[in-house]
Amino acid sequence: MKDLWKNKVFVLVASADLIQQIGIWVRNMALLFYVIEQTNNDPVAVSLLTVFEYAPIFVFSLVGGTLADRWNPKRTMIAGDALSAVSIGAILVLVMAGWWQAVFAATAVSAIVTQFSQPSSAVMFKRHVPEELIPAATGVTQSLMALFTIAGPVLGTVVYSWAGVESSLAMLVALFALSASLQLALPTYKREPRIAGGSVWREMLSGWAYMRSQRNLMLITLSFALIGLGAGLIQPLDVFLVTERLHLDKEDLQWFYSLGGIGMLIGGAAAATLGRKANPRLVVTVGFAILALSVAVEALSVWTGLTASMRFLVGATMAFLQVVLGAALVSMVEEAYIGRVNGTATPIMMAAMLIGTAASGFLMKTITLVPTYLLAAAIVFLSVPLALRLRFPARKGEATDSAG
Known part of the structure; x- marks a missing residue:
């Protein structure tokens, strides 16, 4: 550090x-x-x-x-x-x-x-x-965002x-x-000459082609879409979880959001410290499984303490995942394509989240609150087998990750 x-x-x-x-x-x-x-x-x-x-x-x-x-x-x-x-x-x-x-x-x-x-x-x-x-740099910036969430x-x-x-x-x-x-104090940056040519549309197509050619990028993007869809299904329903399952006032929702922010802060700090040593595929796989399990437990819980613990765990896990995946993406993506990769993955996740948000109210009326949460947990869990297929390059001093 x-x-x-x-x-x-x-x-x-x-x-x-x-x-x-x-x-x-x-x-x-x-x-x-x-x-x-x-x-x-x-x-x-x-x-x-x-x-x-x-x-x-x-x-x-x-x-x-x-x-x-x-x-x-x-x-x-x-x-x-x-x-x-x-x-x-x-x-x-x-x-x-x-x-x-x-x-x-x-x-x-x-x-x-x-x-x-x-x-x-x-x-x-x-x-x-x-x-x-x-990993440490990404963890610090993630912790800053979490701190301001609180x-x-x-x-x-x-x-x-x-x-x-x-x-x-x-x-x-x-x-x-x-x-x-x-x-203004940042160092001068010079682009390689080959970047200057070509139209914006052609380079956008080139960015899509690059992502399609990288298995890890496609798997991560699809995982983001699944998590975005699952999160979208439950995000508008959090207030009903607080009022109907825990029998608290709707204003108490703010404390659960704060707990999630505290979890993000701690998870980001932990990733900044430990992310360099962590096995990315193991972290991502376990992290996705924890997210799915936490959503399911939140839905089934009728105890405030347990629900609050799950909200904290979700925040910490999301922050750790974002740091590890963010660092891995910066490392694995060629410098010439970083902007386009970021600019493609983010709207895909946002689109999936908005689709889930649009469907959440209808699902709650149709199948009620708890089944909607369990459906979201199942969708998030679908990202686990995708994570198991990720192959990250070995770091110095480590054995190469098993092929695939």
């Missing part, structure tokens, strides 16, 4: 991520409360915030990953944060002029820019962070309650400008 903190690129990217996470949560909470106040608790208006946040993932994720493989990643990251600062500044002016609906654009702009900057961060890691340090809503609420929407937006401008300035 000491060597990791001496790596300039990692420290700069992690610091920029920290600043961006603060900005994201200030944005999320400030805009949520502001829209509620402006519309007198209109659920349609509130749900539109989610639409404006997730729709760009489908529209821009793949093209963003492709362009990240073409563009200079340092310039892309700096331009993305600078564009966020400028656009939110313009939105602030509109809000001050009485056009409160402009806040929806703030969410959309942030989500769009992320689809370009995140793959660029992975490219920088691939070039400048030693392969043996990537503390972010509190921070955003405090800022909005104390300063209001206009000051919150002004704070966003300052945070994104600071992040862009920080990334």
Whole structure:
């Protein structure tokens, strides 16, 4: 870990991520409360915030990953944060002029820019962070996200309650400008000449062909889709699990979410420490099995302590899996394709999750709550045999993983 903190690129990217996470949560909470106040608790208006946040993932994720493989990643990251600062500044002016609906654009702009900057961060890691340090680097960034899953809503609420929407937006401008300035210190990055040619569409097709040719990538992507489908089936039903199975108030759901965030924090920290030594295939296989078992136990449990323990376990397992798989992907994917691989896997998982979400209410009415959860657990468990077929390259000093 000491060597990791001496790596300039990692420290700069992690610091920029920290600043961006603060900005994201200030944005999320400030805009949520502001829209509620402006519309007198209109659920349609509130749900539109989610639409404006997730729709760009489908529209821009793949093209963003492709362009990240073409563009200079340092310039892309700096331009993305600078564009966020400028656009939110313009939105602030509109809000001050009485056009409160402009806040929806703030969410959309942030989500769009992320689809370009995140793959660029992975490219920088691939070039400048030693392969043996990537699990630890991924674990630290995952832990930062988990930490803000816990503390972010509190921070955003405090800022909005104390300063209001206009000051919150002004704070966003300052945070994104600071992040862009920080990334100016990243080392200069030069693309190989062969990357420059060809159309975006041709390179997107090239990215798909590359993924189809890599068995591990296809297996991991299919596993992500199964987990996304299973998670989508149960995510909207969590509140019913709390009220109907545990007979608690619906407001108590927040504590289960917090437990999941704490689990993510601990799981990410554990992966940062142990991920380098762990057998990736064993971790992924056991992790998928634990996820499926935890969902089933959550459904059958009528004890608050047991359900809470499962929620913590799910968070910790997901974080550990994300770190190990994220590090493995960065290691196994050629540098020229990192952006496109990231830009393909993410929307596939999101699409599966939204399909599950759309079906969850219908299934609950048709087969009731517990069978729906058990169905989700079975879908997640289908990823276990896929994980058993993964073949990771042996690390230095290790025997080669059995062929397949």
